[in-house]
Amino acid sequence: MELVTTINLPKGSIPSNIIGSCNGLLCLGDPYSDGPIRICNPLFRDLITLPNCPSGRSNSRCSCAFGYSPVTDQYKVVRTVRSILPRVVDPVTGREACEAEIYTLGEGSWRSIGEIPTMIYSSSINAFLNGSLHWVNVYSIYCFDFGSELIRSVPEPSEFGTVEKKCPYVMRVGVLRGCLSVCDSSKPCRVEVWVMKDYGVKESWSKDFVIDTTMIDDRRHFGYYEPFMVMDDGQILIFGYNLHSVLHYDSESKCLRKVHGYDPYYLGLAHIPSLLSLRDIAKGENFKVHVSEQR
Numbered sequence: 001m002e003l004v005t006t007i008n009l010p011k012g013s014i015p016s017n018i019i020g021s022c023n024g025l026l027c028l029g030d031p032y033s034d035g036p037i038r039i040c041n042p043l044f045r046d047l048i049t050l051p052n053c054p055s056g057r058s059n060s061r062c063s064c065a066f067g068y069s070p071v072t073d074q075y076k077v078v079r080t081v082r083s084i085l086p087r088v089v090d091p092v093t094g095r096e097a098c099e100a101e102i103y104t105l106g107e108g109s110w111r112s113i114g115e116i117p118t119m120i121y122s123s124s125i126n127a128f129l130n131g132s133l134h135w136v137n138v139y140s141i142y143c144f145d146f147g148s149e150l151i152r153s154v155p156e157p158s159e160f161g162t163v164e165k166k167c168p169y170v171m172r173v174g175v176l177r178g179c180l181s182v183c184d185s186s187k188p189c190r191v192e193v194w195v196m197k198d199y200g201v202k203e204s205w206s207k208d209f210v211i212d213t214t215m216i217d218d219r220r221h222f223g224y225y226e227p228f229m230v231m232d233d234g235q236i237l238i239f240g241y242n243l244h245s246v247l248h249y250d251s252e253s254k255c256l257r258k259v260h261g262y263d264p265y266y267l268g269l270a271h272i273p274s275l276l277s278l279r280d281i282a283k284g285e286n287f288k289v290h291v292s293e294q295r
Contacts (some may be wrong), residue, residue: 001178006272014026016087019077019136020066020133021123024274027066027077037064037077039105041241043273050103053079053110065122070131075281078113080120102149102221104278107282113149120144120151125228125239126270127173127185129180130199136171156203157182157194170224185224189214191238193227211249215256216240228268239268 019027019037026046029037040047061082068075076158080100086180098114103109120142121135129132132143134154141154170185180196191211213225229237234251237259246260 018269019064019269020076021269022066022068024272024276025066025075025278026271027064028068028185029064030224037103039066039077039278041274041276041278042276043275046101046278048105048278050077051109053101058203060118060204063119063121065120065144066142067128067133068131071147072120074146076149078120078146078149079103079104079107079110080116082119106283116151118142118151124172125226125268126175129175129178134173135181137183138174154180154196154200155205156208157205158202159207160184172224172226174226174228175225177292181227183224183226191225193236208249209249211256212254213237213256214239216247216258225266228270252262 009077009087017028017030019029021027023059024041024043025170026040027037029035034110038047039048039050062079064077066075066077077100078100080098082098082122098116098119100113100120101110103111120133120139121137122133123135131147132145134141136142141156142151143154144151155255172183172185174181174183176193176195180199182194184192184194185259189210189212191213192207193209195208195213196205209227211225224241226239226241227249228234228239236249236251238247238249239245239257240247240258243259247256248259249256
């Protein structure tokens with residue numbers, strides 16, 4: 001295995017963050033500002049810069065997500081904006097009003113998709129399934145379909161109640177063995193991993209793992225954990241964000257241990273390299289494809 005520790009980018013093109021990864025492509029930029037957004041394939045070291053969003057973003061909160069629609073065979077960046085001055089609240093739902101705009105690679109411009117019921121968040125390691133990005137907020141599990149460009153709610157496990165919904169920052173939605181999953185870290189000293197065996201069917205949720213965290217963390221405080229791989233023999237690899245470590249869980253012996261520590265400012269992201277060419281995907285665009293020099 002070769003560990004690639006840097007991505008060579010054109011001068012002056014330093015991204016603030018990795019917004020998302022999809023089919024070997026990375027979306028780079030600051031998801032919470034109006035800065036430039038870039039798409040790159042680190043395998044080929046090529047990169048494209050999207051045009052700036054036409055609407056102003058002063059006095060607003062932004063978030064971005066990157067994904068792919070297998071139905072339309074298109075890659076898209078969706079950006080949601082919520083006004084903070086003045087505070088606009090939907091009179092029916094009581095939620096703050098949000099608007100969204102979307103950029104489809106190959107079309108060359110941003111377009112509005114109107115008001116949406118919630119901000120779109122790309123905070124989990126891997127929450128992209130069936131052409132949709134999934135996330136948790138205080139109301140429900142949501143997903144954004146990159147084909148229909150619509151937000152819908154996904155039924156949560158029937159055992160979820162007020163406590164779970166009030167702790168969205170310690171709930172992580174992901175994909176394990178091709179199924180939607182939710183890792184619930186809202187309860188002290190243990191982690192519960194739920195798996196939706198039949199996508200979209202509420203009754204198919206199953207509590208597959210209950211992990212005792214006291215063997216590595218005896219501090220009685222809220223942190224959050226995120227499983228990112230279940231191996232064939234049932235072993236699980238987990239990010240322990242409050243411990244700044246990658247953890248290994250043996251489902252037979254019920255043993256949890258640290259296997260690797262990392263900087264507290266690091267975040268995990270699932271990325272599988274691909275041979276996709278941005279020159280083909282961005283065909284017809286007016287912007288330039290930058291090719292980084294190999295060093």
